Amino acid sequence: MRFLLDQFMDYLVLERGLSENTRLAYGHDLAEFLAFLARQGRGGLQEVARRDILDFLMESKQKGLATPSLARRLVAIKVFFRYLSNEGLLATNVADAMDSPRLWSLLPPTLSIDEVDRLLAAPDGATVRGLRDRAILETFYATGLRVSELAALTLDALHFDADYIRCIGKGDKERVVPIGNRAQVAVMTWLENGRPTYARRAAPEERAVFLSRLGRSLSRITLWRHIRAYARHAGISKNISPHVLRHSFASHLLANGASLRTIQEMLGHADISTTQIYTHVDQRRLQAVHHRYHPRA
DSSP states (O other): OHHHHHHHHHHIIIIIOOOHHHHHHHHHHHHHHHHHHHHTTOOSGGGOOHHHHHHHHHHHHHTTOOHHHHHHHHHHHHHHHHHHHHTTOOSOOTTTTOOHHHHGGGOOOOOOHHHHHHHHTOSOTTSHHHHHHHHHHHHHHHHOOOHHHHHTOBGGGEEGGGTEEEEEOGGGOEEEEEOOHHHHHHHHHHHHHTHHHHHTTSOTTOOBSSBOTTSOBOOHHHHHHHHHHHHHHTTOOSOOOHHHHHHHHHHHHHHTTOOHHHHHHHHTOSSHHHHGGGGGTTHHHHHHHHHHHOTTO
16 A cells, blocks of 8 residues: 555645645645554455445544544545556445545534543532533433533423423523433432532523532533533543534434434424434444345345
8 A cells, every 4th residue: 555655745846836834744644644544453455345435534533633634534535546546456436435524513523432431520410510511411411412402401391201301402492301310310410519609690581401609500611611610521532512412412312223214303403404413423334224124235
């Protein structure tokens, strides 16, 4: 693979006339890609699948690479594979159909199950704030709510007797979202043992589930800061936000067999194509289903 890369670098200079900076950037990106393939046990470029490219870009994103750099890496791979295909060195160009402008929506950052467990355990349950924040984290992960939806969650929206909550999403559309037992217990513990303390300073009409110590509903920025702080406390190096918990909720549902249509309804996506960004997360499950059920697998 290294020999083919050297040939490609000569091609960039002799036939494409790219600038030295661009050539060096492509060379660095492709060297990183080949090193990644080697770690994955790929013996040659003929073995590379579209999934490998997505995994490489996901790994690059998790290391903190900015979107422009990720886009450049994809362009470098596409140009490299096109060159190999044109030279008859690659039977199938798996990178050809990859759409750069839409790719970044295909790569939502997610937490592993272990990272979720560490994050949810981070708040100190012996304090009022810890009770609130654990309930917030449990609710985020249990329901996949947007941060604005959780901030606006009211006491009237809780229907724990039927294991669901109601929330108002984009376009003022109301939807019903199931909520699991652990999250319910965390929220009820907060409501019984924590919220009354903060509610002493709240306005009589305040109905928000989650209050600040001043008795006000929490802002989106405050929620984001708290989650990021708990992620650092839990030793999670990824760039964490409420949206990461939403992505993790959907990805873990898919990995455990939930249908895209069901996930679409819980997330409040108007178009299922938006929900399909999660299908890349658990390729092994899809392969297992194919091998189990397809008559010619």
